Amino acid sequence: MLVSIYRYNPEVDDAPYMKDYQIDLPAGKDLMVLDVLQLLKEQDSSISYRRSCREGVCGSDGMNMNGKNGLACITPVSAAAKDDKLILRPLPGLPVVRDLVVDMGQFYKQYEKIRPYLINESPAPAIERLQSPEEREKLDGLYECILCACCSTACPSFWWNPDKFVGPSGLLQAYRFLIDSRDTATQERLSDLDDPFSVFRCHGIMNCVNVCPKGLNPTKAIGNIRTMLLQRAT
Amino acid sequence: MVTQITSFGRSGLYDWMMQRISALVLSLYTLFILGYLVFNPDLTYDQWSGLFETTWVRIFSLLTLLSIGVHSWIGLWSVSTDYIKATGVRFFFQSVCGLVMFVYVAWGIQVLWGL
Ligand code: SF4
Numbered sequence: 001m002l003v004s005i006y007r008y009n010p011e012v013d014d015a016p017y018m019k020d021y022q023i024d025l026p027a028g029k030d031l032m033v034l035d036v037l038q039l040l041k042e043q044d045s046s047i048s049y050r051r052s053c054r055e056g057v058c059g060s061d062g063m064n065m066n067g068k069n070g071l072a073c074i075t076p077v078s079a080a081a082k083d084d085k086l087i088l089r090p091l092p093g094l095p096v097v098r099d100l101v102v103d104m105g106q107f108y109k110q111y112e113k114i115r116p117y118l119i120n121e122s123p124a125p126a127i128e129r130l131q132s133p134e135e136r137e138k139l140d141g142l143y144e145c146i147l148c149a150c151c152s153t154a155c156p157s158f159w160w161n162p163d164k165f166v167g168p169s170g171l172l173q174a175y176r177f178l179i180d181s182r183d184t185a186t187q188e189r190l191s192d193l194d195d196p197f198s199v200f201r202c203h204g205i206m207n208c209v210n211v212c213p214k215g216l217n218p219t220k221a222i223g224n225i226r227t228m229l230l231q232r233a234t
Numbered sequence: 235m236v237t238q239i240t241s242f243g244r245s246g247l248y249d250w251m252m253q254r255i256s257a258l259v260l261s262l263y264t265l266f267i268l269g270y271l272v273f274n275p276d277l278t279y280d281q282w283s284g285l286f287e288t289t290w291v292r293i294f295s296l297l298t299l300l301s302i303g304v305h306s307w308i309g310l311w312s313v314s315t316d317y318i319k320a321t322g323v324r325f326f327f328q329s330v331c332g333l334v335m336f337v338y339v340a341w342g343i344q345v346l347w348g349l
């Protein structure tokens with residue numbers, strides 16, 4: 001199989017380039033893309049990428065495989081490759097540190113902006129803040145996000161304004177705290193989002209929904225934030 | 235919160251709502267004009283200018299004219315902030331758009347009431 005990999009080492013290369021590798025994959029087995037990278041490292045130890053848990057939990061190995069963002073560790077080669085060719089590029093829209101490793105700074109900055117922690121000014125009860133099963137259920141489909149950045153880097157609105165538009169991942173998290181019954185900062189949170197960029201740069205393109213390896217729906221969360229803003233203001 | 239002084243209403247929610255309301259007005263007006271043309275196949279000039287002499291048609295047309303201005307301002311403002319990165323060029327583009335829209339609205343009013 002032919003594997004084409006985006007290579008860039010800013011210390012020696014003037015510009016990024018695609019490098020082709022030929023590799024024989026074990027027959028009768030559908031490897032994950034990450035396994036292929038691991039095998040290629042024996043051929044060329046200079047290929048750089050991030051990985052950690054290798055089972056879709058840590059969110060480190062987000063990359064662009066044949067044009068679609070995803071986690072290399074849980075994407076089978078058969079699903080990613082087209083015409084027996086696997087093309088691997090870094091996540092689009094973020095600065096490349098080296099090869100498939102991107103600088104996630106901008107992505108985390110947006111995450112930080114939405115204050116991803118519970119805010120509750122009332123005195124803490126002796127044991128814990130209780131939630132009913134129904135209240136807890138509202139967090140399903142939101143808390144599972146592993147911050148892999150596959151969605152935000154697939155979003156054109158995030159490509160054009162990564163410093164102003166919070167992006168699908170950050171907004172999914174924003175809604176996760178807006179809807180939490182234990183959080184008391186709902187109004188301030190909403191006020192922080194009511195500008196023409198933070199939320200409203202979303203044009204419902206839905207690339208985020210298409211790529212999320214956890215099967216989450218940021219577009220729906222964004223719609224819910226919009227409804228909350230609308231209800232508050234009318 | 236991201237500060238913006240060139241957007242239509244400064245608030246994202248307000249712009250978003252105005253974009254939808256103006257879209258609604260524009261589609262209603264399109265339907266009205268198309269419907270009128272379909273139901274009056276052999277339209278004469280007198281009939282046509284008579285239509286635009288009625289006050290409610292003038293009000294409806296003015297509303298549509300303002301909606302075009304608002305709708306295209308919000309839309310083109312979004313486009314300019316997506317694709318034009320140099321502040322000077324972006325501001326120039328936005329000014330030209332603003333001027334053109336103002337001219338269209340003023341000119342449209344003249345046409346409507348000048349018939
Ligand atoms: S929403 Fe999905 S794609 Fe986006 S960061 Fe979270 S897990 Fe990754």
